[in-house]
Amino acid sequence: MDKGARLSFDAADATATACFHLKQSLFGIEPFGKSYKTFAWKQAFMDPVDNQHVSDLVQDGKRVVNEMDFFARDHRSSKEQVEADDVKIESEHHGLVQGNNEPAADVNTGLNLLTTSTASEKPVSDDRTSQNLKEKQRANQLADIRAELERINAENQRLRVTLNQVNSNYCALQMHLVSLMQRQQNQSAESSEATKLNRPMEEKRHGEAIVARQFMDLGQAAKAKNDELSESSSEGRFQELSGSPGNTIVESMERRQKNSTSRNETVPSDSSRKDLMDPGRNQREDTPEGRPHPGWFSNKVPKFNSSRDVEQAQETMAMIRKARVSVRARSEASMISDGCQWRKYGQKIAKGNPCPRAYYRCTMATGCPVRKQVQRCADDRTILITTYEGNHNHPLPPAAMAMASTTSAAASMLLSGSMNSADGIMNSNILPKGMFPACSPNLVTLSASAPFPTVTLDLTYTPNQRPLNQVHPNWPHNISSLPHLLGHPIYNQPKLLGLLSSQGIEHNHLAQNQTRAHSMADTAATAAAITADPNFTAALMAAITSIISNSHRDNSGNNNNDSTTSRDTEDNNT
């Protein structure tokens, strides 16, 4: 996806939106509100100038209404239908049932004739007749305006769907491109550094690779514990997922979820927004978690082989939505500027930190599920900890693109790494060595203890690390580098991985996996020792990303080393 295409969609969306708002402002209406009717009537009857204006608009809109009235008649809500029927009730009363897609001229003619006919039965003055005629004309104009509005709304929806698809594809491809570039960098860099690192590094990598595998295997073991999905179904899903490389797994999962909900028809429209606002509550109320934005949907028909698939998809979606990206940065401001609009909806004093934790919700679109928590570090008040959660369901300004793609990619890349088709993404060292030649030990932290998979990026200055602002002087205002830093897999969440493995990972090493899962606990002490290594984090990231891709290349497995170390990094950098 090139940027031009994305921009063109932005422009299209903006145009549609502007068009809609223009109509809104011209008509002084709410799209589906009562105020429309009131104001439009007011305009039609009380202000001759505006009345003329409205007439012109209706005339202008007529051409389109001819195309869209099918849509309007077919899809409008019953409430709107009733209102629209109010408008034309008179003509029906006189035996004239008129199609909405007929030109207004015809409408007027019919009404005229009818009125004349009525007048012949019951004589009235010419003035009154013409007044009735005018009123009926305006009523029909009103219906036309309503149809035009609905058409614009539908167009808005379609554009939004398209835009979201393009947006998600763009994010995925952007990450892919980044990883490819970094792989190139790494290939050249590693050739020169190979002599330096040589054996110790390779051994470390090997060990960490097993760590990654153990995380994965643990997930598979956990999955095997409560799931006996058939191979064929897994394969089917795998093919489905890998068949759309441009889309994230999140998208695929949401497509499935959409499919399941549409089949079950259990999601009331009113609850969808609230569900997005509170996924936890959604889970509690046993409705599909966080109904996805229409933009995630595709025409592709997903395959659900059983209700268990549906449940799994929903569970996985819940985990993905809960995946978090945490950024630690020094900032005097109360919040780092990431290009998005946020609204504070709560504040709490969390245990163990006297500094209040603020809860923000993205307000760039209604129902956007993205949230963030901002809290100062208890030990160092100058450090601001920002935790992002969820994926945006709306177009983003360029300034917000970096952080948004980072947070969404952190979850989506995690999943795409489970697929063979994601070779480019997963086969890269996400931490560019040129950018961070001496990575701090706490630069990146993978949390397995948290209830949700969490990536913590520490961008604070430490003695082991060159100050970040030497690399990015504008930080935190310039966060364009974040996708490079954060877009790495989070293979540390057993439950999630178990669910993920059902999406395409074969279970041909179940016994080994279970053995490794048990060995995890035994190696905790070793892990603690390893974390003392200043280069561990960077090496871990390199190992995880490269080994995971390798593990899919030779899925039959060279992972035969059960006596390796593991790391269960706590999510506390303070």
Next chain:
DNA sequence: CGCCTTTGACCCGCGC
């Protein structure tokens, strides 16, 4: 007037 922040209340999960 609309949007935002503040803040106490509430809900829910979890551990005991």
Next chain:
DNA sequence: GCGCGGGTCAAAGGCG
């Protein structure tokens, strides 16, 4: 069952 803690809601008030 109860208490605790995290997260969210929603009313009230401020601000531009």
